[in-house]
Amino acid sequence: MTVVVADAGTAVRRRPGRPRDEEIDGQIIAATLGLIDAEEPVTVTRIVQRSGVSRAALYRRWPSLTTLIAAALDVGRSIPPAVDAEGDLRTAIFASMFGAAGMATTSAYSEARFRHRIRLVMADRALQKAYWRSHVARRRVPVESALSAGIARGILRDDLDVEACFDAIAGVVYYQLVVRGDRLEDESTRARVSAAMDVVWRGMLA
Amino acid sequence: MTVVVADAGTAVRRRPGRPRDEEIDGQIIAATLGLIDAEEPVTVTRIVQRSGVSRAALYRRWPSLTTLIAAALDVGRSIPPAVDAEGDLRTAIFASMFGAAGMATTSAYSEARFRHRIRLVMADRALQKAYWRSHVARRRVPVESALSAGIARGILRDDLDVEACFDAIAGVVYYQLVVRGDRLEDESTRARVSAAMDVVWRGMLA
Incomplete structure (x- = not known):
C-alpha cells in the first residue's frame, strides 16, 4: 500500500x-x-x-x-505492466484492460469508490483534468503501446488513432457503469461488453 | 416546453x-x-x-x-424522431445521435446540466436505473431500429447485438465527457470521436 x-x-x-x-x-x-x-x-x-x-x-x-x-x-490502482505484443494481441490487450491491474471496479478498487470518483470529477473540472493527466493517461500507456506494436506488425490498420481506439474500448465499459448502472460481474453485462469489443476489434484489423 | x-x-x-x-x-x-x-x-x-x-x-x-x-x-431533451434507414445509413444514424435532438451537451442541454445529472445518478443507483428506463432507454429506440434495418438491408453484419453497438458509439462520447473532461466542441475531441466512430462503423459492416 x-x-x-x-x-x-x-x-x-x-x-x-x-x-x-x-x-x-x-x-x-x-x-x-x-x-x-x-x-x-x-x-x-x-x-x-x-x-x-x-x-x-x-x-x-x-x-x-x-x-x-x-x-x-487512485490508491489501490496501479499502472499495468507492459503488454506482450508478440503473441495473441487481442487477448493480451483485453487481459491488460480488464484484468486485475486494469479496469476500475476490480476487488482492489471498489465500485463505491469508483462512483464517488466520478461524482467528484463531474463536480470539478480542474480535479478531472488533474486526475486525467497524473493518473488515467499514465495507465493507458501499456495498451496504447501494444496497439502501436500491432500496427507495426501489420495486424492492425496503419491509419488507426490509438488514443481513439482506447477510448472506444474503455467507453463501452464506462457506459455500462455510468449510464446503464449495470455491474460488470453480471452475465448480461459481460455478454454485451464482449459483443461491443468484437465490433471494435474488427474495426481495428488491417 | x-x-x-x-x-x-x-x-x-x-x-x-x-x-x-x-x-x-x-x-x-x-x-x-x-x-x-x-x-x-x-x-x-x-x-x-x-x-x-x-x-x-x-x-x-x-x-x-x-x-x-x-x-x-430531462427538460430540453426529447426522443429523436425515427431514423431514415433507406438512404445513407451511417450519416443518418450519426446525425440522430449527435444532432440537436440526440446527444447530451447540445445547446438545448447544457454541459452543466449533463455533469449534474451524472453526479446525481452516480450517487443513487435506484435513480440511475429509473432514469435509464424512463428516459435514456426510450431515446435509444430510433437508432437501434435503424441498426436493425441496416442488418435487414444487408449493410450491417447479421450477428450484431444492436444494443452493444449503441453502447460502443455512445460510450466513446461519454468517455470524452466523463473521463477526459474534454468538450465536444473542441476540434481535437471531434477528431478523436470521429476516428473512433470510423472504427466502430467498420466493425459493424457486413
Missing part, C-alpha cells in the same frame, strides 16, 4: 520521499479516503484534524486539495 | 394534469433548473422559495426530491 501511495503522489510531490515522509503521506491519504468513504465534505481542515498532520506539512506534499484528492482516489 | 415537462414527470406524478397543474409543474421545474444552473444547493426549501409553490403541492407532484431533479434534468 505504501508503494501505491508513493506512486500516486509522484507527479505532484515536491521532493523525493524518506521513510518518515512516506508515513506522513500515508496518514494524509488515509484521512482523505476516510472522509470520502464516509461521504463527508473533504476539506483541508478536516483532513488536518483527522490525520494529525499539520496544514504546512500537507501543503508541502500536495500544493492543492485537488491534487491530494486525485492521489487519494 | 410544457409538453416536455409533462412527459418528464409522467412516471412519478400521481394523477393526470389539468392546465393549472401544468403551470405549477412548470414553475417547480423552472425553479429547480434555476438552482442547478446557478450551481446552488438544490433543496426542497429553496425550490419552494424560488417557485412560490407550496411544499405540499411540490410533494404531491414528486414524491421525492431526486425524482423531481431527474425530471428537471
Whole structure:
C-alpha cells in the first residue's frame, strides 16, 4: 500500500520521499479516503484534524486539495505492466484492460469508490483534468503501446488513432457503469461488453 | 416546453394534469433548473422559495426530491424522431445521435446540466436505473431500429447485438465527457470521436 501511495503522489510531490515522509503521506491519504468513504465534505481542515498532520506539512506534499484528492482516489490502482505484443494481441490487450491491474471496479478498487470518483470529477473540472493527466493517461500507456506494436506488425490498420481506439474500448465499459448502472460481474453485462469489443476489434484489423 | 415537462414527470406524478397543474409543474421545474444552473444547493426549501409553490403541492407532484431533479434534468431533451434507414445509413444514424435532438451537451442541454445529472445518478443507483428506463432507454429506440434495418438491408453484419453497438458509439462520447473532461466542441475531441466512430462503423459492416 505504501508503494501505491508513493506512486500516486509522484507527479505532484515536491521532493523525493524518506521513510518518515512516506508515513506522513500515508496518514494524509488515509484521512482523505476516510472522509470520502464516509461521504463527508473533504476539506483541508478536516483532513488536518483527522490525520494529525499539520496544514504546512500537507501543503508541502500536495500544493492543492485537488491534487491530494486525485492521489487519494487512485490508491489501490496501479499502472499495468507492459503488454506482450508478440503473441495473441487481442487477448493480451483485453487481459491488460480488464484484468486485475486494469479496469476500475476490480476487488482492489471498489465500485463505491469508483462512483464517488466520478461524482467528484463531474463536480470539478480542474480535479478531472488533474486526475486525467497524473493518473488515467499514465495507465493507458501499456495498451496504447501494444496497439502501436500491432500496427507495426501489420495486424492492425496503419491509419488507426490509438488514443481513439482506447477510448472506444474503455467507453463501452464506462457506459455500462455510468449510464446503464449495470455491474460488470453480471452475465448480461459481460455478454454485451464482449459483443461491443468484437465490433471494435474488427474495426481495428488491417 | 410544457409538453416536455409533462412527459418528464409522467412516471412519478400521481394523477393526470389539468392546465393549472401544468403551470405549477412548470414553475417547480423552472425553479429547480434555476438552482442547478446557478450551481446552488438544490433543496426542497429553496425550490419552494424560488417557485412560490407550496411544499405540499411540490410533494404531491414528486414524491421525492431526486425524482423531481431527474425530471428537471430531462427538460430540453426529447426522443429523436425515427431514423431514415433507406438512404445513407451511417450519416443518418450519426446525425440522430449527435444532432440537436440526440446527444447530451447540445445547446438545448447544457454541459452543466449533463455533469449534474451524472453526479446525481452516480450517487443513487435506484435513480440511475429509473432514469435509464424512463428516459435514456426510450431515446435509444430510433437508432437501434435503424441498426436493425441496416442488418435487414444487408449493410450491417447479421450477428450484431444492436444494443452493444449503441453502447460502443455512445460510450466513446461519454468517455470524452466523463473521463477526459474534454468538450465536444473542441476540434481535437471531434477528431478523436470521429476516428473512433470510423472504427466502430467498420466493425459493424457486413
